[in-house]
Amino acid sequence: MMHIDKQISLIKQNTQEIIPEEELIRKIKRKGSLLVKFGVDPTTPDIHLGHSVILLKLRTFQDLGHKVVLLIGDFTARVGDPSGRIKTRKPLSVKEISLNAKTYREQAFKILDATKTIIDYNSRWLAKMSFSQVLKLTSRYTVARMLERDDFSLRYRNNISIGLHEFLYPLMQAYDSVALKADVEIGGTDQKFNLLLGRDIQRDYGQSSQVIITMPILEGLDGKEKMSKSLGNYIGVTEASSEVYGKIMSIPDELIFRYFRLVSVLSREEIDTLEKDFKEKKLHPKEAKKKLALEIVRFYHGEKEANYQDERFEKIFSQKGVPPEISSHFVNTDKIWVVELLRSSGLVSSGSEAKRLIQQGGVRWDGEKVKEVNSILSVKRTHTLQVGKRKFLEIIKK
RNA sequence: GGGGAGGUGCCAGAGUGGCCAAAUGGGGCGGGCUGUAAACCCGUUGGCAAUUGCCUACGAUGGUUCGAAUCCAUCCCUCCCCA
Numbered sequence: 001m002m003h004i005d006k007q008i009s010l011i012k013q014n015t016q017e018i019i020p021e022e023e024l025i026r027k028i029k030r031k032g033s034l035l036v037k038f039g040v041d042p043t044t045p046d047i048h049l050g051h052s053v054i055l056l057k058l059r060t061f062q063d064l065g066h067k068v069v070l071l072i073g074d075f076t077a078r079v080g081d082p083s084g085r086i087k088t089r090k091p092l093s094v095k096e097i098s099l100n101a102k103t104y105r106e107q108a109f110k111i112l113d114a115t116k117t118i119i120d121y122n123s124r125w126l127a128k129m130s131f132s133q134v135l136k137l138t139s140r141y142t143v144a145r146m147l148e149r150d151d152f153s154l155r156y157r158n159n160i161s162i163g164l165h166e167f168l169y170p171l172m173q174a175y176d177s178v179a180l181k182a183d184v185e186i187g188g189t190d191q192k193f194n195l196l197l198g199r200d201i202q203r204d205y206g207q208s209s210q211v212i213i214t215m216p217i218l219e220g221l222d223g224k225e226k227m228s229k230s231l232g233n234y235i236g237v238t239e240a241s242s243e244v245y246g247k248i249m250s251i252p253d254e255l256i257f258r259y260f261r262l263v264s265v266l267s268r269e270e271i272d273t274l275e276k277d278f279k280e281k282k283l284h285p286k287e288a289k290k291k292l293a294l295e296i297v298r299f300y301h302g303e304k305e306a307n308y309q310d311e312r313f314e315k316i317f318s319q320k321g322v323p324p325e326i327s328s329h330f331v332n333t334d335k336i337w338v339v340e341l342l343r344s345s346g347l348v349s350s351g352s353e354a355k356r357l358i359q360q361g362g363v364r365w366d367g368e369k370v371k372e373v374n375s376i377l378s379v380k381r382t383h384t385l386q387v388g389k390r391k392f393l394e395i396i397k398k
Numbered sequence: 399g400g401g402g403a404g405g406u407g408c409c410a411g412a413g414u415g416g417c418c419a420a421a422u423g424g425g426g427c428g429g430g431c432u433g434u435a436a437a438c439c440c441g442u443u444g445g446c447a448a449u450u451g452c453c454u455a456c457g458a459u460g461g462u463u464c465g466a467a468u469c470c471a472u473c474c475c476u477c478c479c480c481a
Binding site: 158159160161222223231232246247249250251252253254255256284285286287289290313316317350351352353356357359360361362363387388389390 | 425426427428429433434435436441442443444445446447475476477478
């Protein structure tokens with residue numbers, strides 16, 4: 001096992017808080033291998049780079065010889081985590097939950113070491129709890145303390161409803177730690193309250209309290225909001241390499257090094273060097289970003305694909321060309337109305353949208369801007385249809 | 399249990415019988431400038447058909463009216479005050 005100081009330094013990297021740090025050191029000294037809990041809500045079936053911040057940290061734990069429990073909150077999902085919410089979540093159906101859990105698991109293993117990961121489901125103990133057990137649990141906490149949470153108090157003050165069951169969520173999550181006898185629980189900074197509650201509840205149940213580690217919340221492509229699927233500002237770990245590369249290129253400059261630190265696997269030293277060059281203007285922002293895009297694509301899609309996307313990007317965007325490989329759409333007429341083609345090929349969702357785009361000069365046929373809404377295109381062999389800057393389609397005569 | 403306020407487009411929020419597919423802002427999309435960055439500027443943002451047309455839409459269902467997001471009834475949901 002790696003020396004303790006080295007371990008702690010690796011664990012500590014990029015974390016927001018470790019509470020309490022001394023206890024983490026003590027636990028490692030005493031037990032050697034710790035049980036690290038990470039609870040996931042199977043609400044979003046797609047893992048994105050925002051989630052990867054935590055998963056990468058878990059991976060570090062695994063590499064250091066610790067055990068990771070990926071706890072699927074299949075039972076808590078029926079309530080929905082109120083953390084940071086301004087509205088009550090709508091509950092998921094049992095079917096959705098199991099499907100999402102499956103996807104989550106598969107995707108998480110793009111980052112985690114499957115052989116060192118224990119998967120568990122909290123329905124295993126929560127579903128069986130009797131009402132008196134629930135009472136025992138709920139009596140450990142007060143309404144006033146629940147309302148200390150910003151999200152709850154905000155909702156309360158703004159006259160937005162808070163379901164009683166939402167108060168139960170943090171307690172359920174805390175109880176998970178009891179059931180698992182977790183040594184460490186990790187989560188985003190927005191989870192701090194829930195994680196801390198785990199410490200209290202474990203103590204109430206006669207266990208030693210878990211150490212909690214919070215990780216920063218990654219901003220999405222807009223650079224403002226946190227990365228989330230519902231906001232559409234995310235990069236999914238299973239997205240096509242071209243998408244991942246392109247999306248990285250569209251992040252605001254201010255985020256470049258935050259992304260390097262939180263979602264790439266480059267060493268701290270390498271990143272520091274890059275950042276130094278960047279600040280001294282020896283490294284152009286675009287080049288820094290390309291390096292980042294290359295790194296991320298390499299991690300999820302491999303070296304070869306990363307290099308390929310790197311070249312491809314230059315070709316299309318810097319030289320305004322057409323990507324070498326694009327999906328195809330077949331037509332079996334010689335002549336077709338642009339609007340019709342745009343719609344039938346699925347590039348746009350309605351005729352009105354197609355017309356709008358044409359009027360705004362956003363549609364190109366073989367590189368030429370389509371000027372008239374009424375244009376009839378003659379399809380000879382293979383043509384390129386482009387919408388906006390990023391959407392391409394190869395139109396082939398059947 | 400009693401009293402009051404309210405539910406509008408992706409979000410926020412106007413509108414309180416026809417001029418409303420619905421102001422304004424945000425977001426999104428397209429264009430320009432660029433480095434697929436930021437900032438800025440312009441345009442656009444229900445669908446179908448096309449130059450004055452039709453359909454769907456203002457919590458749900460019925461009703462009044464030539465005509466309703468706007469009035470009435472019932473229902474569902476949310477919030478506030480009192481108990």
